[in-house]
Amino acid sequence: MSESPTRVELGRAGEHETSARPQPEPNKPTNADAPAVFEVSDLMVSYGGQPAIRDVSMTIRRNEITAMIGPSGCGKTTFLRCFNRMNDLIPSARVEGSISYHGEDLYAKAVDAVEVRRRIGMVFQKPNPFPKSVYDNIVFGPKVNGLKVDFDELVERSLRRAALWDEVKNKLNDSAYSLSGGQQQRLCIARAIAVDPDVILMDEPCSALDPIATGRIEDLMRELENDYTIVIVTHNMQQAARVSDRTAFFTAEVEDEASDFRFGRLVEYDLTENIFKNxxxxxxxxxxxGRFG
Structure with missing residues (x-):
């Protein structure tokens, strides 16, 4: 695309919407010529021989936030999990087509899937801190990966990046479970940051959070975009309009009229402002x- 993506802003989650259509406002242009992080071509994912998504092609660029929207069952999460090969963990899953990561085949036999997941971190729908202290949640990944660093400095830096340090600096030895839901989700983001990823995937990261906690996560995403490429799945269209540079809309299609089986297909991928305004x-x-979905 030759057009520069424009960051769009709406009111925070929970504020009254005056129109059925989210109304994004231009805010921050980004570089339309930024290098591609992922290039997806003719992707199909199936489980047990049944397609979950078909014919997906798109390019995701560096230091942008890309949102995936669409009704339940349209394959958004299946697609997201392709980027760090989480679908490899499902025995019946099969991935066809291609995904390149910085120009290299992500699914080549020589590629180490564990290293892929270190470089491409993931934050899940519900906060999932380890049953450890706040401190040990942060250092667990770096220790497993054999990083030789000052762990105290790493913990502080990661928590600051996740906008959590001031809230937990006196609770580092407390259980992560003692934190609020929003704090736990930011801890999970800090944990992902601690292993120095290139990309952060987020699967509905605010669905279990209240509007205030959601707003903090959205603010954090905007800050993290300066250093990371972020791909987010969300059912909240207002959230997609507020935080993303580009948006992909998926829908679920029926395999055939005699079957109730559905699979996901990418309908449109464009600048977020275009998706919501034109x-x-x-x-x-x-x-x-809001006419369907």
């Missing part, structure tokens, strides 16, 4: 205006 496909228009 979509190129009527199905996108119907979804973002």
């Amino acid at each position: 979509p190129g496909d009527s199905r996108t228009e119907d979804y973002v205006t």
